Amino acid sequence: MDVTRHNFREVFEHVERTIADATFLAIDGEFSGITNSAFNTTNYDSPEERYYKLRHNISDFLLMQFGLVAFKWDPDEERYVSEAFNFYIFPFRSTTPGLPDRVFSCQSSSINFLSAQNFDFNKVFHHGIPYMRQQEELALSNSLNEKHMMRIQSFKSPGKNADLLNRDSKSPMGSPTMITDMKTQVFLEGVKDKIKEFLKTSDESDVLELEPCNSYLRKILFETVPTMFSEPLLLESRTTEKTKLRYLAVSRLGSDENRLRKQEEAKAKDDSSLLDAVGFSRVVRLLKSSEKLIVGHNMLLDLLFTVRQFIQPLPPTLDELKALVTANFPLIIDTKLMSSTLPFRELIPVTALGELHNRLHEKPFAFPTIVPPDKYRSNVNSDSNLHEAAYDAYITGKSFLGMLDFLASLKSQDAKREVFANMSSEIISPYLNKVFLMRSSDIPYLNMSGNDLCPSRAHVFHVQFPTAWKSGDIRTLFAPVSSAIYISWINDTQCFVSLLDKSQVRQVRNTLIKPGGMESNPYIIRTYEEYQRDVAGQSFTAPPWRPRINATPYSRNKVWRPNSSAHNSAESSSSYITNSSGGNETPKSSTSRKRSGEDAALPKPSSVRRISSTSNRIGSLDLEEPDLKRHRVIDAVSASVPVAQSKAKTDIPALAVSERRDEDMDNSVSTSKPADEMFEVPEWE
Template sequence: MEVIRINFKEQLPIVYQAIEESDFLAIDGEFSGISDGPSVNTLTNGFDTPEERYHKLKKHSMDFLLFQFGLCTFKYENAESKYITKSFNFYIFPKPFSRNSPDKTFVCQSSSIDFLANQGFDFNKVFRNGIPYLNQEEERLLRDQYEEKRLQANGSGAVSYISPNAPKTPVSIPDDQKSFVDKTMERLEAFLKDEERKTLELEPCTGYQRKLIYQTLNWKFPQGIHLETVETEKKERYIVVSKVDTEERKKREQEKQAREQEKQAKELEELNDAVGFSRVIHAISTSGKLVIGHNMLLDVMHTIHQFFCPLPDELSEFKEVTNCVFPRVLDTKLMASTQPFKEIICNTSLAELQKRLKEPPFKSPKVDSPEGFPSYNTNSEQLHEAGYDAYITGLCFISMANYLGSFLNPPKGHVSARSDIIRPFFNKLFLMRVVDIPYLNLEGPDLLPKRDHVLHVTFPREWKSFDVYQLFSAFGKIDMSWIDSTSAFVSLSKPEQVQIAINTSRYAESYRIQTYAEYIEKKNQDSNA
């Protein structure tokens, strides 16, 4: 189901219900870009530590816009042994909701935009009809402003006419305001004596001065006049004093309160509209449901960054925030890359995984979708519509989970999202292209592989991969990961070879070799310096 700005409020209860009733849900995001600096390969180096990867993605990926969010909810129907799926495609755009609201900027990367354009992505839908959103800080600020305004309005409502419980003692007027207040009182007394005149407009003045006038009048003239603050075209505020009897005063007061209440209700609605799509994420978050994604680190980072809070500086804090926002996540790319799937699934890209899981030993689950929801045909690919990708991701999860059930004693054809057998895959996010750390562990410290067979090599810009392979040709099979155009990591087959390599490099002029440990140590020194 397509959800855009104009049908968002109407669809929201349906979204809430779908989340609430689901056994699990799958998500997917489309972004306006991936990297605003390094090439994608540099962003995902084979020997990144989880910290390095997190910092690089935070630095180079977060200024892009998550502008399509796919959500697919899955609810198992025991009676018919099938899943009911509800898939949503949200278009998202930070339309400024008022003259004073944040005017967000975001970055676009040509290659990503071009890729989506080739998939037929509808940018007009995003930019013309995208749902707005606020992060928590922005929402809080707006709610504070709203509350302040409400209190002030109610307050000034109370002093805008001469209150029955007017102060019994004179207001203390600071010295520098005395002449101003005195002059105003003179004008007022003249006005009250002049029977011809019904209203008096005072001069524009500051909020503080208005407060002094209100208080003084409340004390001096507890009855018979009504005060109201009015704005000029230039936004200067001034007080209008009118003569009124008690009856009239009450009526005016009631009218004013009704107007005020209506205005407040409208403002509250506008505020909720401004929070917009973030409400969906809050609902996902508070539901505590298992959230499935495919290669979902960037999706999780973007979701938190855009709809909750700027990403924290430290990876450990990011893990904490993620545990709050998504208490249970599962990454199908990690699952497919792990035993017992690793052996029988050779390509874990979403499209290939989906195809593979239609073949034995896997079984495609029975799925159905209620009226009004898309019933996607998985044979005609529609990849890169986020709602479809989320749907496919959920299907992949079901097939893999059910396959695990076949190892149980007795075997189980249906494995639920609450089954212990999938517990080992919880809260681990796939780390793309890292050679020796399969996942980011959200529930504790990360794996710390010994990289004692890894070298850091520096060389002239002119070198190509071949030159590096050539350099290590004596050492048998090696692996190489570019860092930038003058350095790379090289992993040797055997740690014993490391010392030999370093020894032979000692007199080389064009290139330099150090161990991974030395490299990390220097890097830490530099970052502490």
Template sequence: MEVTRSNFRESLPTISSAISKASFLAIDGEFTGLQKGVNLHAFDTPNERYQKLRQGSMDFLLMQFGLCAFEYEATTKRHIIRAFNFYLFPKPFSRQAPDVCFSCQSSSIDFLVSQGFDFNKLFREGIPYLTPAEEQKSRDALESKYNQLDMMSSPAFTSPTGADTAVAKGPIEIPSEHKQYVEDICKQVEELTAEGNTSQTLELKPTSAFQRKLVYQTLKLKFHAGLHLETKTNNNRQRYIVISKVKNAEDQKQKEESRKAAEMEELENAVGFSKVIRMISQSGKLVVGHNMMLDVLHVLHQFSCPLPESYEDFKSLTRCVFPRLLDTKLMSSTHPFKDWIINTTLGDLRKLLENKPFEKPVVESAEGFPAYTTDNEQLHEAGYDAFITGLCFIGMSKYLGTFQSPKKEHIPPSSPLIEPFLNKLFMFRVQDIPYMNLAGPDLQPSRDHVFHLSFPKEWKTSDISQLFAPFGNVYIGWLDDNSAFVSLYKKDEADRVLQNITTGDTFSVVAYKDFIERMQKSSSRKHNIPASDLDLPVKKRQSSSPLNVNASPFQSTRSITPIPEEMEEENNGTVNMDDLGEPLAKRMKTDCKSGSEKKLFDEPENW
């Protein structure tokens, strides 16, 4: 179901019902860009990765949000799906409302255009939103406005003697250039209020805020009763005054209450999509995403509150808003799935999970909802991507059921078999830390086999590989033109590096641990470690001699930020999950059909 500003309000009950009925929820987002100013490298810690994304990605907008609610029917053994595709745009609802500035990245916009994204619909019909703090600020501004209006109508304001000295401000003197305009308005009002005139309202032409203030002031002073003034906005966003006749004080009060109610309703509409996020949060349902770190960061930042500086505060905030998260990118990259899944990009993952030993899920769209099918791919429409993400989760969950004795057809989201994957966000492009652990301490793998190398800017990949050739194949993570991290494929060779490679006139080699300690002590310079090779000239990544491609992945030749799918493709084969440290879960043993013992998520204790 496509949801825009024009049908959002009427769709809220349907959205609420879908969330309430769901067994789990799948989400996806589309953005105006991915990251800028900071780069990501293969040896980021979770804290460093969070800080880089917080600083370099939050200026972009989450502009399309996909939500797919999956309801399991035990009688038919199928899932009923209710998919929503929301267009989001922070249109200011008043002068006091936030006027959001945001960034766009040409590669992201170009990619979405190529996928048929409707930007006209986004800007014309995008659903607005406010964070709780912005909502409260707007409510306070309305209350302040009402108090000022009450003050303007008080005797202290209107009395020529200024009886109440508590009010310092009185009427503004009308400038000479505006006197004729105000006099003309007064004549029109006199005609409106003349005996025998059956007209009830008078609409003035759009004018400036200062002229409207003069009109308000003059008419309240000249016509003490019998009139109600209200400012409205036309289709061209021009503001004008509507003057209405009132019979008595009670009628005047009713019109004032009606105006206040209309403004409060406008504010409720401005809260907009944030209501959906609150529904999801309050439901406590499992929220599933694919490579969902950016989705989570943007949702929190745009609809909850600005991301906190503290990484631990961020983890606490995330658990508060989304108590149960699951990343299918991470799930598909670990035991027992990784032995069967060679590509974890969303579209390819869905196809792999339809073949043995997996089983294609049985799903059906609820009445009144779009009939998404895998036969007609609509990848990069957020609602469809959320649908595909949910299918992947069901497919992998069903596979876990095959390890049970007897085999289970359905593994509910509350199953203990799902617990090891909860609240862990996939860390793309990281060499040895697979996930950000929202529910506990992060992994701290040994990096004794990693070295920091400084060298002349003329060096290329082949030069570095030749330097480290005696120790086998290496992974090279470029930091800038003059430095890189070098990771040994054969970790047991680490002790020999500093013994055999002595610092020369043109280069220096430092153990990773020593380099990090040195950087932390350089508080006076506050130097940020350079990031990936994405912004380096292509020549820096070219070798004069071939390297062993079986040893480790090589760097991308892109010089612009890739789209999320390309990020995933770069990760396929980059992260060796057998070298990732502590397992996602303790050894979980169950009996299979044959009675033999199988180990789920049986990962090595050491990376």
């Protein structure tokens, strides 16, 4: 069901009942963009860094379409019944002081992609459902209450009202607002003459509509008109249908009974306007109050957009975000992460949503009986519906049930019935509140209800170099130590280099790391620990000071740095390292130039191997790809570390990635390693 602002009010109660009756819910969002290029993400971001970057990268964009599908278990028929809602969303426009006239951005690649999927932008811009955060709702509510109190004043005896207004007023017409210009006084005299004429010829049912005017003149009229006439009058602010200009309507109050009725009608109208303005945020609050399990696919961006747009601005630290997410959505499951873990990783080679859904239709998988939503019954398995938020939410929930059926089948038929009816089953507990973290080499997920993985990165080095350097120069630099390296680009002048053989770390320290800066050397090599401490660490871990973001437009070749000489002072500032060429080339174009077309020669994934959950190498996928949520490219280096390293202790099965070398891997080096080797990760709670 498509839901716009025109049918939202009549559909809301049905949505409320559907959420209350659901066994679990599935969600998906479509956005006007996914990165403003403020920061470029890398394979070796810490969780705090990644959140910091994403928070700034999405700050300009809108969630324009929200898909919600409720799945309800029918124990008598032993089947799921699903119902889908496709909400079109657009900001509330208000002239109320203190409420934002929102400004947002569109990313051309995202808009082009949605256009290619026949996305209906007219439904968004013309018929989108408004929304408000709670603080904004409070501001509007206070404004309407003040308006209501002013209206009550106008219902009082006009003589007393006039005495009150005239007591200390210097205004010639009794308004507490000073009127000094002759033009305003002439305007008031003209309105007074119109109302006099209206009162001579009208009855209680008639309404006089004044000409549209600005907010200052409307304020003067609200204050002045009740004092001009002995008969009580009602003034209401209205908006023209076509031009959306605001004007005042004047009518007689008449008897006390009629006054009370009009007062109640006006208050009811204000309350209704407030509900309409809050709009879709009411649905998000229903999700919170229901405390139902919410399923998404690669849902980190869905969560960030939902929190920022409908609840409150994103907090500055990752820990605060986790607390906020768990307070509003205490039970979440990410099917992207679930499908990347044992036992699915050996059976599902590609975990993009469409491919995942198609693979689950094949053996050894099976779905429970699912009654699809009305809209999708005729072409329920057709890819033509992909990238419509409600359909994506539906196949996300369906894919979850397919994997759940497989897990339950490993136990018994009774276990299937139990898990389908009860989403608190221990079968799903390993996946709860863990959200897939894309493009991360060794941290596959964010744990929203606990500590994140903290893998050792002693084998990772941060390299700073001249703009002219390419990947070949970096391999040449490390060749005396190792030719088996993995390069993760930051920008034109910085990258991370990971050694595939950790035993070579000491050689790099002794051979390549030299004293002095770039004044004495063409490059600087830091350990990852030094990079976190000197360059990035203070930026993303809730320091007592707050870095100031430069107001000038960002280049994706900039790297944010704290001012180490002043970060302990009250005037801490931030500085930037910028590409010396001064160009606006993005990392996407610059790294493509550096890689010199090597992408085309990459072998396609051919097999899956068993490695630990912290040994993933997720491919270099630029965030400008419009279909970020669906077409994930898994990029792996088919090498690991010595067997002596210990396994990480986690409560989630190991992730699998395909054996595919990065473009910056020396193709001449054999990377064949035993399949049971693991990356070392400290214990975590």
